[in-house]
Amino acid sequence: MKQEIGYITSLIGDPVRTKILWTLLDGRAYTATELALCADTSPQNISMHLSKLVQADLLAVESQGRHKYYRFSRPEVAYAIEAIGNLIPDEKHKKITGNTNNAAIKHCRTCYDHLAGKVGVLLTEQLIEQKLIEPEGAVYLVTKKGRSFFSEFNIDTDELKKSRRIFAKPCLDWTERKPHLAGALGAAFLEKMLLSDYFRKTKDSRAIVITAKGREQLYDRFKIQA
Amino acid sequence: MKQEIGYITSLIGDPVRTKILWTLLDGRAYTATELALCADTSPQNISMHLSKLVQADLLAVESQGRHKYYRFSRPEVAYAIEAIGNLIPDEKHKKITGNTNNAAIKHCRTCYDHLAGKVGVLLTEQLIEQKLIEPEGAVYLVTKKGRSFFSEFNIDTDELKKSRRIFAKPCLDWTERKPHLAGALGAAFLEKMLLSDYFRKTKDSRAIVITAKGREQLYDRFKIQA
DNA sequence: GGTATAGTTAAGTGTAGATTGAAGTGTTAA
DNA sequence: TTAACACTTCAATCTACACTTAACTATACC
Known part of the structure; x- marks a missing residue:
């Protein structure tokens, strides 16, 4: 059974x-x-x-x-729920959860424990563009340049790899329908950005707000206008 | 609603x-x-x-x-069902569907319309190894060498790209827990291999049997002992 | 100690929605 | 032109299981 x-x-x-x-x-x-x-x-x-x-x-x-x-x-549970989310009839995603603030949640939110939404996808694309991570099979690898980038955020990528959890992988975004960074690295990256007050979680929603500081950093480092 | x-x-x-x-x-x-x-x-x-x-x-x-x-x-439905399949409590995957031939289905089966199971995963790994396809973000690209490889199977990759469907992407295998080739290319590849009688579908199961001819080809081209 | 809060367990109830039975439409083939 | 088949539709029925009411355990804090 x-x-x-x-x-x-x-x-x-x-x-x-x-x-x-x-x-x-x-x-x-x-x-x-x-x-x-x-x-x-x-x-x-x-x-x-x-x-x-x-x-x-x-x-x-x-x-x-x-x-x-x-x-x-385990993360697979979250991935499965997201996959089901992808099946919601399109129609401009009118009522996402029955709530109102769908614009915010499409723009920037958490997906399990990492960053998703338009901002999450853009950021992932830029990480690849700037050769900080690179796709390899169904996972991401961190480049040498990437290792020093993440260490600026106090993320020891070598240490992270030791965890049982998958290190870095793409996760299909159900609003953007493009991949964003997931896995241990994705989680650590979001955690540090929250600590650095680039983002703040909202009380009862998966939506995330970008602080002025975060907005500045996103533009300076990644030319993302969030 | x-x-x-x-x-x-x-x-x-x-x-x-x-x-x-x-x-x-x-x-x-x-x-x-x-x-x-x-x-x-x-x-x-x-x-x-x-x-x-x-x-x-x-x-x-x-x-x-x-x-x-x-x-x-649409393929997303199949992907979501597969994602749910990934949640089945491990315990050596004893009873996969309540049927008996679980060994066969783990070894070689269809996943929606492309090849999956141990053979599907091995084949995908070899396609990458031999630089016929290469991972890029959450999709696969076909190399120049790959284009001529697939044309041997009467697959016109340029033509395939024109379809609305995503061209080539990894799909997480729920028995192997590694990616296998999905998307339009994955579907076309399986179709042609079925036509060439490398594989045959079974009557009431997702399991696929490998023909003697297929076994030979898999070893000659990919060193896969299936 | 006593009281409030967080969560669980057990027994009885109610109902959404799956199932069944009976009657129908459209298609094929003799 | 009849009969068999593939599938659907509409009531009527049935039942699994979510939910309630009530009584319980465990922790926190005064």
């Missing part, structure tokens, strides 16, 4: 669970009650749904005091 | 519809009754499910006489 796709699809298929997964796509860990709010349902109900998702190894839990934090158990 | 993921996930979530989608993953077009057999349900029921999938633009229909042939409306 557990080894069939039907098991996975039926899990993903429930509207409440879909909302949970869609919410977690911003890469943050959420508590059960936060998710209950997002999915607009009761604590008991969300608890039931979450336990099913954990049992199927789609989500992982971590207890912190009386809170329980839920997040994706 | 139609512009939300919940709409898509709930469609994919039904067990009968999942079976339909999983079956169509071999790239063939199936009639309604064939699909009813695969999904082990009644004609009326399959008709209802199919019409929902068509309405959502996940499937396309073509009438031929009194038959109706169903297939994926």
Whole structure:
């Protein structure tokens, strides 16, 4: 039973669970009650749904005091949800989540734990253009020039490669339909840019706002007018 | 309603519809009754499910006489289903579809309309190794050497590029977890290899058998012992 | 200690939507 | 021109499983 796709699809298929997964796509860990709010349902109900998702190894839990934090158990889950997002009938992507601020989310957002949207795609294209990373098969390699670039952000690429997680790979952007940088490097890069206050996360959305500082840097380094 | 993921996930979530989608993953077009057999349900029921999938633009229909042939409306649907396949709990992939011939399907199969499985991945690696195609961003480019290679198979790569479909891209293999060649080129390549009788499709499975001729060619050209 | 908050578990209920049965349209082939 | 076949449509039925109500455990903080 557990080894069939039907098991996975039926899990993903429930509207409440879909909302949970869609919410977690911003890469943050959420508590059960936060998710209950997002999915607009009761604590008991969300608890039931979450336990099913954990049992199927789609989500992982971590207890912190009386809170329980839920997040994706592995990046493939996020990739699959994104792939499903790609199937949403086009029609100019009118209502993306039923929310309103779709312009912002198309422009600049997180995809699991890395940068996506128009800005994410442009940035990735520039990293390649400037020969900081280069595509090789279905992954990206970091060039010598790239290694020193990332070290400016306190990212030790050699150290990152040691992690179990895939180092750097393209992830298809569901609004731009072009690839953006994902994997351990993509995650680290976004993390450092958030730390450097180039970007700031928004409260209840995957949208990300670009700070004045970030705007300046994006233009100076990459000629991106964000 | 139609512009939300919940709409898509709930469609994919039904067990009968999942079976339909999983079956169509071999790239063939199936009639309604064939699909009813695969999904082990009644004609009326399959008709209802199919019409929902068509309405959502996940499937396309073509009438031929009194038959109706169903297939994926676009490659992204197949990619999404494959991405979900990647989420099946590992445990050595014991029961892949509930069928028995899992060894064959892991070794050599179709993924939508191109070659996948161990052989598909090895072949793709060799195409890169021999500099017939080269990765560039999230797509593959065909080298000059590659152009003449494919023309041996009566594939006019320049002509192929004119189609709306993405020319050549890596697709993550859900058994090998490595990329294999997809897109218009991947589809054309498999088509020609089937025509040349290197491979033959099997009746009710995505598994593909390698002919003696194919085995020879794979070794001679690519040093692949299949 | 006591009280508030976070989350879980168990039993009973309700309903969306899959399934079935019966009757229909259009197509093929004898 | 009849019969068999491929598929659809429309009610009627059935049922899995999400949701609720209620009682419970565990942690936090005063």
